Amino acid sequence: GSEVFMTQFYGPLKDERDVIDVDDSSVDAFEALLDVMYNKKASLKEKSFKFLAELFYLADKFLMEELQDFIRKEVSTRKIASESLLKIATVAENYEHFERFSKSVFEVCVKFIRENMESVFKMFDSEEAGGANSLILHRLMAKCTRIEFPVSRNMSDIAEAIVQKIKQIKESEARAVEKISQLRQCDLQVEELKKKLYEIEDKVDLIDYPLMSEISRLMHETAD
Numbered sequence: 456g457s458e459v460f461m462t463q464f465y466g467p468l469k470d471e472r473d474v475i476d477v478d479d480s481s482v483d484a485f486e487a488l489l490d491v492m493y494n495k496k497a498s499l500k501e502k503s504f505k506f507l508a509e510l511f512y513l514a515d516k517f518l519m520e521e522l523q524d525f526i527r528k529e530v531s532t533r534k535i536a537s538e539s540l541l542k543i544a545t546v547a548e549n550y551e552h553f554e555r556f557s558k559s560v561f562e563v564c565v566k567f568i569r570e571n572m573e574s575v576f577k578m579f580d581s582e583e584a585g586g587a588n589s590l591i592l593h594r595l596m597a598k599c600t601r602i603e604f605p606v607s608r609n610m611s612d613i614a615e616a617i618v619q620k621i622k623q624i625k626e627s628e629a630r631a632v633e634k635i636s637q638l639r640q641c642d643l644q645v646e647e648l649k650k651k652l653y654e655i656e657d658k659v660d661l662i663d664y665p666l667m668s669e670i671s672r673l674m675h676e677t678a679d
Contacts, residue, residue: 481509483506499526504547507529510526512550527555531559547560547564
């Protein structure tokens with residue numbers, strides 16, 4: 456509902472007229488506003504940006520914050536074509552006094568430009584320098600450098616997965632380094648034991664053939 460309507464029709468200073476003229480809106484936009492107020496299902500999918508601008512104006516006028524947010528959400532989902540870019544950008548400029556709405560429309564336009572630069576260059580070629588459309592194009596290009604888009608949830612998930620993978624690799628590297636260090640320690644211990652074997656080899660009783668045979672085998676294995 457709208458507190459403005461409630462005050463106008465039911466407040467202490469309510470309007471007593473039987474017919475109240477609405478001269479600052481199209482009939483379609485005002486009917487859509489009434490549908491929302493009376494909880495009728497309202498779809499904005501097929502509505503033009505001009506219509507959405509008119510409806511946003513009414514939502515602002517009658518302090519309907521939820522409807523304003525709904526309109527901006529609808530704008531953000533729109534896909535536009537190159538032939539409608541300038542017309543849509545003009546709507547955004549004409550309604551710049553409604554900053555949030557205008558910003559949402561410009562963001563859609565800028566997204567199109569960033570994804571379709573070749574089409575935009577063709578527009579520059581076809582437009583007369585200094586003309587109204589040429590000025591709009593230049594202003595749109597300027598906005599491309601100022602408007603930042605949030606990272607999508609999907610891209611955030613991908614980035615997070617990459618970070619986790621890097622952490623896993625780093626942990627594996629650390630374990631490998633630790634393992635190599637352990638192997639080097641084992642090698643050093645083997646070398647020390649070999650030295651001891653060399654030292655006692657000549658002192659072992661020559662009759663003790665099994666022991667001599669085992670010493671010989673170990674020496675060969677460690678050498679390998």
